[in-house]
Amino acid sequence: MYEDSYTNRLRKTAVDMGADLFGVADVQNFDDPAYTGNDPRGIMEDARAVIVIGVAVPRGSIESLPKGRAEYTNTLMAGTATIRIIAFRLARLIEKEGYKATIVPTEGSEFGYWYADRETLMAGMSIKYAAYCAGLGNYGANHLLITDEFGPRVRMTAILTDAPLKGPEGPRRPLLNEDCKDCMKCVEACPAAAFTADGEIHRQRCAEYMFQALGGLRCGLCIKVCPK
Template sequence: MRSLSEELRRAAGDLEVSLYGVADAKGFLSPEYQGNRPQDVMPSVRSVVVLGVPLLRGSMDALPKGRAEYHNSLLAATVTLRYMSFQLAKRIEDAEYLASIVPAEGSEFGIWYADRETLRADVSLRYAAYLAGLGRYGLNHSLVTEKYGPRVRFMGILTDAPLEPGVPASDFAHEGCSSCGRCVDICPVGALEKDGTIHREKCAQYMFGELGGLRCGLCLKTCPL
């Protein structure tokens, strides 16, 4: 008889989930982590299941002119992830555990799931993906994956099921960023610095102000990883 961990991984493959991993929720309790914690949403949480799909390359090539197309492609990825996540969440609850879907970070269908000033979501899916061993952080504060670079959309499932977790990389930051800095140079509002500092308020003001709620995406487009 397969374990629930094996069943979910197999089901994710059947659903054509491009990136799949499990994070131990205890990793969010590390003093080095400064974001919001899944324990505040689900006190009984033990695992965070992470699902990812790549962004369409064509939607990024047209940036910055094609921001509407890029934003629409993000929404399409979100719809895809919602279906995948719900199917896996149902399997978890069929096994008599709790499951709740964490939304993709940011604004979807007119609803903003993150803090408008800090851009921090209730649960950081990027950090969950890091804990799950799916990648390392880039200078643009996105998670850099081996296959897709930082051009990935994530969604997650909180559960009290004791799933087998992945192992995070020993290096938190991607070594390719140390000699690059393209994302810093291309940012239209200077929200990124080469020492790793990010000014989230500048990014938020640009998106909600000049772009009217659309995404920028230039730091992802220019990344060579």
């Protein structure tokens, strides 16, 4: 009962501050051999849970692409600022209860940033996978989280904590969104050919396109064409 009430209290705080998504994943989910990313316990050895927080990205910034890439990028940064403030507030609340908490870099920030391994461009842990385990959505062919309400139009961050928080129970939904296998619009729209129809992703191509061809602006075309 303590876990449920504590999780719900944090959820309410996040939503009251503007979060559109809130979920919790037990770190044991990262023991699944199907997961190929970095383990959050490599950051916090005694972590017990990952809290995922997200905000929806306004459709207007996406519909204006590709001409409105500066506006789209600025909108994403505003989303990042919002969830960082929410995450900081939650982290402080968690530590007031006697537990530890640290904020994971914003989802999407790994490409070209100092947050990631410079060779693999992989972050310290996958927020998308944590969000999947928390029941917030599943993966699209574009390797983004596809949520029920907002599709891939979300910006996420996460908190690692040793607090005993309650995640979803029961079987998970399929890892890959079922509608993707008959769509592939994102694969066709990607100007960098960063991912393929068989699920392969080339992170370096995405990073080079954004930070060389676009000068640091975000692309967003795989999100724009997604019908979800």
